[in-house]
Amino acid sequence: MPHRNLQNPENMEDLRINFFRPRAGFMRKEVTIIWLTLAAWGVMTFGMPxxxxxxxxxxxxxxxxxPYIFGIPAYFWYSGQFLILWFIFLCFFFNILIDWLGSSYRRRR
Amino acid sequence: MEYSVRYTPFFMLACVLIVSLVVGLMSRRQDKGGYGLQVRSIGHANIGAAIASNWMSAASFLGIAGVFFLNGYFAFAYILGWTGGYVLLLVLMGSQIRRFGKYTAPDFVGARYDSSVARVISAVIAIIISLIYCVAQYKGIGLVFAWMFGIEYTQALIFGILVTLAYLIIAGALKAARNPQMHYLVLILSFVIPLMMIAKKLGYNWLLPQFSYGNALRDLPEQVSSAYLFPWTFGSPYEWIALCFTLMVGTAGLPHVLSRFYTVPNTRDARWGVVWGIFFIGLLYWSAPAFGAFARNWMERSGVAFDPVEAQAIADIIVIKTAEWVGVNELLVSVLAVGGILAAISTITGLLVTAAGAVSYDIYYRLINPNANERHLLLVAKGATLILALIVLVIAVNPPGLIAQITAVAFALAGNTLFPVFLLGIWWDRANKYGAIAGMLVGITITFAPILFGHIFPLLRTVLPPTSSALIGAPLVILTMIIVSRLTPPPPEHLRRFLVEKVHSP
Known part of the structure; x- marks a missing residue:
């Protein structure tokens, strides 16, 4: 866990932060959540075009x-209206996960 | 062109501006109880409304409908870019930037990269972004005033600048606070209610015009209808994706969007506020294309020919024109006009204040005269506001494009410069000042090269359209930052320790 490492003088030197090589513990889990959300964001937004x-x-x-939905081509409705709903859902989902992660780590500390 | 003054919208605008000042005065008195406490008790939806009201400019209120009126499906690149960008912002850096604890973009860059040069460059970038953004807003104001008073665009523009400056000075002198929730409510109602009436007049489902505009499109002659519905009539897939991506990274790097994260008591509230924020912004964006669709539908019914040149000229006030054409109540037409002006004025006052702050604090105080006292700085800020307004006037006299397009250039600049600097500043401890400076300079070059040299090298505009340069630009700038940072010494240890202990701890 990063915050314990910091109190340990032997590990003081490790100050590396890299999105692609996240620190063990909190940051690794956080980055996993970020990757998940980003994937769901990117695939759904740019997959359709x-x-x-x-x-x-x-x-x-x-x-x-x-196919048609609500009288217009489904892809048209998807881009013009559904994706905004999807963005709201993604932020909601991300916040739930981050809240859970944050509270579990604060408790452990 | 008709040359007659429309009195109803004029009086309505005057009333609304006065009322907003009075309300601002009243909320200033209530605020004395303690700002933080009040915010905590009013919940996430209110934070979201504040995010949305800060966001909604003339580009959202007037611009999107115009792009849809001209370009159909292509307009969705704007809509998705300007909502999906918040996902990027929230997921990649919302909490971390908040924990970093710097309130403006230059403050963040100056502190993270420990360099006054980087700080000044980012301040200049923030100022240019504000200027471009303001040009788009003033185009909106100029067009609406021209319509309202039956005068020429240039005259209307000068009048509009005088009105906004007067409003800024009076609001500043009275120290009127803005009530963002009320502002959002006024804007969204003045957008959606006239739209419902337009749908009703044309005989479509008026309860949910967001859905019935599809029918209005299908009722057009087949050739017209398919032009609107087919995705690639008005732009190639590359153009669509590049624009959408640019607006997204631009949103995540826009200084005035970021600073919204600090007016909230804690990170968690800020994060949840974003969920509501996208919903409130979405309400507007779900509705905006309907204006364009109903306008086209009315034109076909009334046998008005679609002249591309004229359509281009009125696209940015198509929201108001539609209401007028269809013949809804004059009051509702006025509501739309006033809503557009309000959205523009509030955006301008926010941006001019930010830009003037960057001039006086980040450039004048930090670079030119470190001994300046507060009164002196305030004077510089006021002078800067005037000069900035003049520059905006000069550019806005000959607006280079549609409102949404001009705004998009500001997003391209933010996406090519501030976004990479924020992103690597937070997620890579090794990013240093040399990388940041080189990155921002490359980003500025990528943004403005197609605008300045596009006529000499047409290929430049095809690969890097001015509105959409960040799809290629942002990754290039990130690469530049990585290479330059690797070749130069790492940032000081205290900064990296701060990143680990403060910014990246739960």
Whole structure:
């Protein structure tokens, strides 16, 4: 645990902070949560335009082939409205996890 | 162009500005009980409303609808960039920056990188961001005033600058506090209620115009409708993704968004406030495209031809135009106009104050005259406000693009400079002042090269569109920072210890 290490003079020198090599304990778990959220953010946001870029080049065909929801193409609704809900959910989920992590570490300390 | 004065919106605007000053005076008196205590008792939703009211500018209120009116699906890159950026901010650095405990971007950069050069560069960047942002706001004000008084854009712009400066001076002299929750409520209601009436007039579901605008789009002639619905009519996938990404990293690096994290008593409240903040911002963004869709729908019904040049000219006040065209009550049309002006004025006052602070404190006091006293600094700040307003006026006379596009350039600059500096400053102890300085300089170059040299090297604008340069720019700047930091000595030990013990401990 990082905060114990700090009180131990032998380990005083280790002050490394690196997102890709997080310190054991709190930071490693925190970074795991961050990676999870970032993945869910990136895939959902940029996955749709990348998918559309590869599969849909012809307006007439696209609009007759894609599924519809609320009277508009599903991808249209997804980008214009659903993703904002998804962002809210992601922040909610992230906060719950960070709250849990923080309180468990503060208790241990 | 019709040249007639519209009195209703004018009187409404005058009333609203006076009322907001009076309310500001009253809330100043209530505040004496203790700011922190009051905030704690009012909960996360209020923090979220404050985040949203700080966020909602003319770009949100007027700009997005205009982009959708012109470019359909492409506008979603703006909407998602300006909401998804908060996820990035919250997840990557919200808590850590808060624990770092520096209130402005130059303060953070100066402290983290232990360098006054880095501090001054970041202050200059913060000032340029404010200036670009203000230009976009003033374009909105100029257009609305031109519509309101039936005068030319330039005259309206000068009048608008005088009004905002007067408001700033009066509010400053009265020490009026802003009530962000009320401000948000006024803005969102003055956006959504007229929209509902527009939907009703056109015969669509008025309770949820956010959903019924899809039908308004489908009812257009097939060619028009498919242009709006098809994702790549108005921009390539690269342009869409680059813009969306740029706005996201820009949001996470924008100084006035970051400083919102400090007006809240603790980190946890700030984090939960963001959840509400995105929801409140989302309410506006779910609705904004509907204006564009209903406008187009009305044009088709009334047989008004869609002239691209004219559409470009009115896109930024399409919110107001739609209401007027469709024929909703004059009061509601005025509400929209006043809402747009309010959003712009509040953003401008915040940004000008921030920028003037950066000039007087980070540049004048730190660099030119360290012996200056407080009165002296205040004088410099006031002078800086005037000069900044003049610079904004000069640029805004010939606005280089749509409101949303101009604003996006400010985001590109933030994403190319401050975002990497914050990110590595927090997540890599080895990042040092040389890396930060080199990174910010590269970032400034990447942001402005396509604008300054784009006409000589057209390829530059294709690869790095001015609004969207951070998809390539931010990673390049991060790489620059890593290489330069590795080649130069590590930052002092006390800074790295501070990062471990303070910034990264639970």
């Amino acid at each position: 990348i998918h559309l870029a590869f599969t849909h080049n012809d307006p007439a065909r696209t609009l007759s082939e894609v």
